[in-house]
Amino acid sequence: MSKPRPDLESINARVRRRELRTGRSGLVVTVVTLLVLLLGYLGLEAGTRAVDHKPWLIKPDAAWAWFVGLPDTAQVRIGVIVGGVLLLLLGLGLLYAALAPGRRPVRELPARRVIALVEHDVLAQALVRGAQLAAGVGAEQVRVGVDGRGVHVSIRPTSGVPVDAEAVRAAVAADLERNGLDPATPVAVQLAATGVVGQ
């Protein structure tokens, strides 16, 4: 037989590492599309120049002369500066995409056999019930957000009825723990100043 196959544990470790972060595929496809258009045009111009044809849009020699002669050859200096700034920002954006970790908006839940990833939105929706009960309000008055840093609960209390923010926080923390997540995840509870009339 061929070489020994890797065991499931090491395969899982690799899969988990990859699944928790984006691969930047979408950006790559966009970038490639733009580059293909650009290179296609450049190749076309070089090709027409090679056979002494008339240039399609811009004569390569003229373009090179313009570039070498900057800034004097720039008819609209502001235009060149703005273009340069845009290019700079584009470059910084690409560098950011390349270097930033790019964590996917998911959290891993403990599981025996599978690698379980729960999207932040799904988790947030699951936490609404616990927060709502602890606050004594209706579900429409509760909004839960989950992001990489922690949980954010925002409640619009019923007018005249106080809400115990600490109780809400404890309830959400307990829910997190029950779902196998880190109970020390920061939970921020925010009570809106204006309440909902009647309930």
Place this chain on the structure above:
Amino acid sequence: MNRTPRTLNRVLLGLLGLLCVAAGAHLVLVCLVPAYAGWVKGVLAEVDASRLTLMNDTRSPGRDASWLWLGLAVLAAVVLVLLVVWALVQGRGRVTLFSREAVREGDGRGVVEIAAAVPEQLLRQALTQRPDVLRVSISAWDQPGEAAGLRIKLQPRAGADPLRLVEDVDALVETLDERLGLRGPVVLELVSGARARLASAERVR
């Protein structure tokens, strides 16, 4: 779980980023900083001079233009093809075969193939009936090891308990392990409707 070349993606994106930063910075500096503009003019003048002699020396027979232009066009075409390849390998790795094993019984030898549809359908049947699941999407992906990896994407009903779902799928997959006799990595994703792209558009091998 796919075979997208993530490291290559980041390296190439980073190089492109550096290129853009250099080009953009050059354009800005050459207009705003006279000292830089002067220095660059000197450098470019030298480059230009050597370029002219190069172009003159390499004139193609019977033409005015140097054949270097043709070389540039060819280079552009080659890079273009490479870029297209780079874009096409994104998101690949989806398979229709779950496993393929050579077996031997007595004097006979054969191959046992399990189609990806087998685990996909088994899991789908068990999951679509659940009241707390709205949509199910299961796909198989190429993995090293004895079996393909499975990606199970579930869209749970709003407010459904995630851990219960995870535990149940855990048990389901363990049953599947026993039934098929092979184990591959399984990724379970609980997704919300807003970002649901449950039907993958990746090419199937």
